[in-house]
Amino acid sequence: MASPRKQTHGNETREVILAAAERLFAEHGVAAVSNRQVSEAAGQANNFAVGYHFGTKTDLVLAIVRRHAPSIEQRRAAMIAAIKGSSELRDWVSCLVQPTTEHLAALGSPTWYARFIAQVTTDPTLRQLVIDEAIASASMQEIIQGLDRMMPVLPAEVREERADMGRQLIVHMCAERERALQAGTATPRATWEEAAVGLVDALVGLWQAPFTPTK
Amino acid sequence: MASPRKQTHGNETREVILAAAERLFAEHGVAAVSNRQVSEAAGQANNFAVGYHFGTKTDLVLAIVRRHAPSIEQRRAAMIAAIKGSSELRDWVSCLVQPTTEHLAALGSPTWYARFIAQVTTDPTLRQLVIDEAIASASMQEIIQGLDRMMPVLPAEVREERADMGRQLIVHMCAERERALQAGTATPRATWEEAAVGLVDALVGLWQAPFTPTK
Numbered sequence: 001m002a003s004p005r006k007q008t009h010g011n012e013t014r015e016v017i018l019a020a021a022e023r024l025f026a027e028h029g030v031a032a033v034s035n036r037q038v039s040e041a042a043g044q045a046n047n048f049a050v051g052y053h054f055g056t057k058t059d060l061v062l063a064i065v066r067r068h069a070p071s072i073e074q075r076r077a078a079m080i081a082a083i084k085g086s087s088e089l090r091d092w093v094s095c096l097v098q099p100t101t102e103h104l105a106a107l108g109s110p111t112w113y114a115r116f117i118a119q120v121t122t123d124p125t126l127r128q129l130v131i132d133e134a135i136a137s138a139s140m141q142e143i144i145q146g147l148d149r150m151m152p153v154l155p156a157e158v159r160e161e162r163a164d165m166g167r168q169l170i171v172h173m174c175a176e177r178e179r180a181l182q183a184g185t186a187t188p189r190a191t192w193e194e195a196a197v198g199l200v201d202a203l204v205g206l207w208q209a210p211f212t213p214t215k
Numbered sequence: 216m217a218s219p220r221k222q223t224h225g226n227e228t229r230e231v232i233l234a235a236a237e238r239l240f241a242e243h244g245v246a247a248v249s250n251r252q253v254s255e256a257a258g259q260a261n262n263f264a265v266g267y268h269f270g271t272k273t274d275l276v277l278a279i280v281r282r283h284a285p286s287i288e289q290r291r292a293a294m295i296a297a298i299k300g301s302s303e304l305r306d307w308v309s310c311l312v313q314p315t316t317e318h319l320a321a322l323g324s325p326t327w328y329a330r331f332i333a334q335v336t337t338d339p340t341l342r343q344l345v346i347d348e349a350i351a352s353a354s355m356q357e358i359i360q361g362l363d364r365m366m367p368v369l370p371a372e373v374r375e376e377r378a379d380m381g382r383q384l385i386v387h388m389c390a391e392r393e394r395a396l397q398a399g400t401a402t403p404r405a406t407w408e409e410a411a412v413g414l415v416d417a418l419v420g421l422w423q424a425p426f427t428p429t430k
Contacts, residue, residue, distance in 0.1 A: 032247045115337075122333075122390075124398050161403035161413045164391070165384055172383045175337075183339050188376035194429045198376045205424020206417045214409045 014053050014063075017042040021050070022064050026115035030061060030123055061126055065133060068103065068113055075099035076139040085146075092146040093203045095139075097170055098196050104174060105192035110182040118175035121167075131167075151207060158211045166203050173199060229268050229278075232257045236265070237279045241330035245276060245338055276341055280348060283318065283328055290314035291354040300361075307361040308418045310354075312385055313411050319389060320407035325397040333390035336382075346382075366422060373426045381418050388414060 020042035024033045035050040035057060042049065054060040076099040083091040104111050121127045134140055151159060177195055180187045189195040235257035239248045250265035250272060257264065269275040291314040298306040319326050336342045349355055366374060392410055395402045404410040 028247055029244050032243055118337075122330075122394070124394060124400060157403045158413065158416075162417060164403060165388060165417055168387045168391070169380055169384060172387055173380060176379070176383070179337070179339060185339060188372045188379060189429075197427050197429050198373065201373075201424050201426050202377060202380055202421045205420040205422070207420070208424075209416050209420020211416050212412050214404075214412050 017050055017053055018064055018067055021060055022116050023112045025119055026112035029119045030126060061120060065130055072099045072103045073137055073139060075102055080139055080142050089150040089207060090204050092143055092150060093200050095143050097199045101192045101196040111178055114174035114178040118171050121171055162207055165206060232265060232268055233279055233282055236275055237331050238327045240334055241327035244334045245341060276335060280345055287314045287318045288352055288354060290317055295354055295357050304365040304422060305419050307358055307365060308415050310358050312414045316407045316411040326393055329389035329393040333386050336386055377422055380421060
C-alpha cells in the first residue's frame with residue numbers, strides 16, 4: 001500500500017500530466033501528440049509515465065474530460081433546477097451554453113479546454129466517446145428532453161442536424177474565443193458572459209428556424 | 216526558357232504536391248506537417264521540392280486555396296446574378312452556402328478541401344490570410360453588402376459575431392460531413408444539396424434571431 005506522502009506525489013504527477021496533455025492536444029490535435037511527448041512536456045524522466053498513470057491515449061483524453069466535467073455538471077444541474085421545467089426554449093438553450101462558458105471564465109486565462117474539445121471532436125472515435133460521456137449525464141438528458149419538448153415539429157434528421165450545429169457552434173466559437181484571448185487579438189464580445197448571450201440568442205434563432213422539406 | 220514538355224512536367228509536379236499537401240494538412244493540421252513531409256508524400260526525391268515550387272508554407276496554403284477558388288467564385292457570381300439584388304435574406308445566405316457545397320459535391324469522394332479549410336481557420340495568421348483572400352473577391356463583397364442591407368438593426372459587434380458563427384457553421388458542418396462520408400459513418404443529410412438546405416435554413420434563423428443588448 002502506498003504511503004500518504006507517496007499518494008500525494010502520485011496525484012500531483014497525474015495533475016501535471018493532465019495539464020500538459022490538455023495543452024498539447026489543444027495546440028496540436030490528439031493524433032499528433034504521442035504519450036512520450038506528453039511525458040516529456042510534463043517533466044517526467046520516465047517516458048512511460050502516461051501509460052503508467054492513465055493507460056491508453058483514449059483513457060488520457062477521458063481523464064482530461066472528467067477533470068472538467070464535475071464543474072460543468074454542477075452548474076448545469078443548478079441551472080436546470082432554477083428553470084423548473086420551463087416552457088421557454090431560451091431557458092433550455094442557456095442550460096446548454098452557460099455551464100461551459102462559465103466554467104471557462106472561472107478557469108482564468110489562458111485556458112486550453114475549449115480548444116482541447118474542438119480537437120477531440122475532429123477525431124471520429126474520440127468524438128463519439130466524448131458525446132456519449134456528455135449525453136450519459138442526467139442533467140444533459142434533461143436538457144435534450146427539454147429541447148425536444150420545445151421542438152415537436154422538426155423531423156428527426158433536422159433535429160439531429162441542429163443538435164450537431166448547436167454543438168459545433170458552442171465548441172468552435174468557444175475555441176476561437178479562447179485562441180483570440182491568448183493571442184491578444186480582437187473578439188466580438190468583451191467577456192465570456194457576453195459571448196454566452198450571443199450564443200444563446202443565435203442558437204434560439206437556429207432551433208426555431210423554419211425547415212425546408214427535402215423529400 | 217523551359218521547353219513545353221518540361222513545362223508540363225513542372226505543372227504536373229505542382230499538382231501532385233498540392234494534392235498531397237491538401238490531404239496532409241486536412242488530416243494533421245497545417246502546423247503539424249513540414250514541407251519535407253509534403254515532398255515525401257508527393258513522391259518527390261528532392262526534399263526541397265515544395266520550397267522550389269511554392270516558396271514558404273504560407274505560399275503553399277494560398278496555392279491550395281487558389282486551386283479551389285475559381286470554381287467557387289464562378290458559382291457565386293452566377294448565383295448573385297440570378298438573385299438580382301434580392302431583398303430576401305434567404306437568397307443571400309444561399310449565395311454564401313451553396314457555392315461551397317456544390318463545389319464539394321462536384322469534386323467527388325473523398326474530398327479534403329472542407330477539412331483543409333477547417334484546419335487553416337484554427338491558425339490565427341492563416342485564418343486572417345484566407346478570410347482576407349475570400350473577402351477580396353468581388354462576389355463576396357456583394358454578398359456581405361447584401362447581408363448588411365438585410366440586417367440593418369444589428370449592432371456592429373453582433374453582426375461581426377454572427378458572421379463568425381456563419382463561417383464556423385459552414386466550415387465545420389462541411390468538414391464533419393466530409394469526414395463522415397470518408398469514414399462511412401452516419402450523416403444527418405443524404406446529399407451535399409440537402410446539407411446545404413439545412414445550413415441555409417439554420418443560418419437564416421441565426422441571422423434573424425433577436426439580440427439581447429448587453430450594454
